[in-house]
Amino acid sequence: MAVRTTTPGLPYGVGRLTTAWKAFVAIAAAVVALGLYAFLREVTQGMRVTGLRNLGTGGGATWGLYITFVVYFIGVSFAGITIAALIRLFDLRHLRPLARMAEVLTVVALVLGAFAIVVDLGQPVRGVINLFRYARPQSPFFGTFALVLAGYFFASLVYLYLGSRRDAATMAREPTRLQGLHRFVAAGYGDTPAERERHRRASFWLALAILPLLVIAHSTLGFVFGLQIGRPGWYSALQAPGFVVLAGVSGIGLLIVLAAIVRRTCGGEDCLTERVFAWLGRFLLVLLLVYVYFLATELLTGTYAAGEREVDVTRQLLTGDYAWIFWASVALLVLPLGVLAWQALSRRWSIGLLVASGVAVNLAAIGKRYLIAVPSQTHGQLLPYEAGSYAPTWIEYAVVAGLLALGALVIALFMKFIPIIELPDESREEVTADA
Amino acid sequence: MRRWWTWGMVIAGGALMTISYFFLAAPWGEDTVANSDPRLEFAPLLFVIGVIVAFSAAVVYELMPDRTDE
Numbered sequence: 001m002a003v004r005t006t007t008p009g010l011p012y013g014v015g016r017l018t019t020a021w022k023a024f025v026a027i028a029a030a031v032v033a034l035g036l037y038a039f040l041r042e043v044t045q046g047m048r049v050t051g052l053r054n055l056g057t058g059g060g061a062t063w064g065l066y067i068t069f070v071v072y073f074i075g076v077s078f079a080g081i082t083i084a085a086l087i088r089l090f091d092l093r094h095l096r097p098l099a100r101m102a103e104v105l106t107v108v109a110l111v112l113g114a115f116a117i118v119v120d121l122g123q124p125v126r127g128v129i130n131l132f133r134y135a136r137p138q139s140p141f142f143g144t145f146a147l148v149l150a151g152y153f154f155a156s157l158v159y160l161y162l163g164s165r166r167d168a169a170t171m172a173r174e175p176t177r178l179q180g181l182h183r184f185v186a187a188g189y190g191d192t193p194a195e196r197e198r199h200r201r202a203s204f205w206l207a208l209a210i211l212p213l214l215v216i217a218h219s220t221l222g223f224v225f226g227l228q229i230g231r232p233g234w235y236s237a238l239q240a241p242g243f244v245v246l247a248g249v250s251g252i253g254l255l256i257v258l259a260a261i262v263r264r265t266c267g268g269e270d271c272l273t274e275r276v277f278a279w280l281g282r283f284l285l286v287l288l289l290v291y292v293y294f295l296a297t298e299l300l301t302g303t304y305a306a307g308e309r310e311v312d313v314t315r316q317l318l319t320g321d322y323a324w325i326f327w328a329s330v331a332l333l334v335l336p337l338g339v340l341a342w343q344a345l346s347r348r349w350s351i352g353l354l355v356a357s358g359v360a361v362n363l364a365a366i367g368k369r370y371l372i373a374v375p376s377q378t379h380g381q382l383l384p385y386e387a388g389s390y391a392p393t394w395i396e397y398a399v400v401a402g403l404l405a406l407g408a409l410v411i412a413l414f415m416k417f418i419p420i421i422e423l424p425d426e427s428r429e430e431v432t433a434d435a
Numbered sequence: 436m437r438r439w440w441t442w443g444m445v446i447a448g449g450a451l452m453t454i455s456y457f458f459l460a461a462p463w464g465e466d467t468v469a470n471s472d473p474r475l476e477f478a479p480l481l482f483v484i485g486v487i488v489a490f491s492a493a494v495v496y497e498l499m500p501d502r503t504d505e
Binding site: 131133142150151155158159162187188198202205206 | 473477486490491494497
């Protein structure tokens with residue numbers, strides 16, 4: 001048995017290269033090239049072209065913008081796969097249009113996270129080889145690499161691929177230039193009841209395996225900071241849960257933005273309804289409430305009866321060099337919280353306001369990640385060093401912009417090969433095996 | 436056959452992860468520098484391969500063609 005679409009042509013803009021899309025791809029490719037150039041400068045001239053310096057004696061920070069974005073990217077991946085897994089596990093049919101874009105977001109964000117780690121290494125090749133050669137599994141770093149970048153990434157990739165086969169089989173029925181590719185992705189999928197049942201079963205077990213894995217993975221990433229007793233501002237039991245929740249906040253926020261773009265550009269109004277956005281908005285609201293609670297608790301602990309150095313770091317956040325980032329991040333968390341709460345209470349959801357909230361919480365998440373990584377290095381010295389400082393150079397900004405553009409580019413390309421929105425059952429028409 | 440392959444890969448991947456993590460990696464509870472390297476070089480890579488084998492079971496489960504008598 002095979003399947004075909006009832007509508008002529010390929011759905012959701014697949015295979016249609018519009019002028020706007022080409023312009024977007026060209027701009028993104030140019031930014032990627034700039035990032036690559038900056039990275040090559042870094043490799044050939046050394047880390048001195050960045051703003052990163054040794055702690056204490058160097059008066060700086062060894063983890064800066066790159067590590068900020070490592071944590072941010074991996075955080076974004078959290079929500080993608082969580083949503084996708086929840087949709088499969090609990091059969092949330094009205095959210096199914098979100099599943100594939102959530103999976104794509106996860107895979108792309110994890111790749112970007114891995115790249116962000118590589119660009120932070122002074123000797124990238126040596127670093128990558130030695131990780132697999134000598135890493136201690138007991139180390140939170142290895143846990144992050146192995147669980148996040150191997151287990152979690154590979155599981156998400158498998159999940160994305162298996163979920164795409166059915167749509168690829170549907171589209172392979174259309175005689176287009178992409179037919180060969182769609183046949184290859186479909187890998188003989190015929191949408192028989194047995195195949196559907198197998199896919200349902202495999203998706204369920206994969207989702208069941210991924211959910212605990214991702215909580216462990218993000219907690220482990222939090223432990224990279226949270227277990228360092230010698231670094232005031234990092235050592236905290238709240239780091240792991242805080243990482244998980246903020247990961248959810250940034251990921252859901254970005255998913256809202258992506259869903260709105262897809263809705264506008266790929267003709268997804270029929271399935272990416274206000275109900276879908278309202279669900280995302282409520283999910284984001286709950287996560288924001290929890291995170292703001294964590295933030296208040298952390299601040300109270302850091303200022304009330306903490307050690308001298310701990311108080312120093314907190315003071316830097318509240319009134320010192322980092323205050324503008326801190327208060328801007330707080331505002332970008334609290335304002336969307338108010339907007340979302342108002343929408344939830346009034347039961348009137350505006351996609352525009354949701355997108356604005358999604359952008360705001362992502363900026364806040366980047367700010368918070370920066371504040372987690374940097375101030376504890378420049379001002380959290382237990383040894384008698386002067387307070388340091390860190391300012392990223394254009395190289396770091398260009399590399400990060402290149403990574404962001406790479407992510408956008410990959411998603412934009414993916415959308416032209418496989419529908420970014422899972423095809424609804426109504427768009428398929430079963431035909432006989434010989435059709 | 437499909438189930439045998441699937442379960443076989445899940446068990447093989449799980450075993451590889453367990454062995455590499457608990458027995459081939461750096462000794463547990465030993466904090467000295469001499470014990471900071473893995474007992475077997477590339478033990479972490481074996482762990483990662485175990486993860487990949489285990490999750491690939493899902494692909495095998497779905498893609499393995501039906502036998503004609505099934």
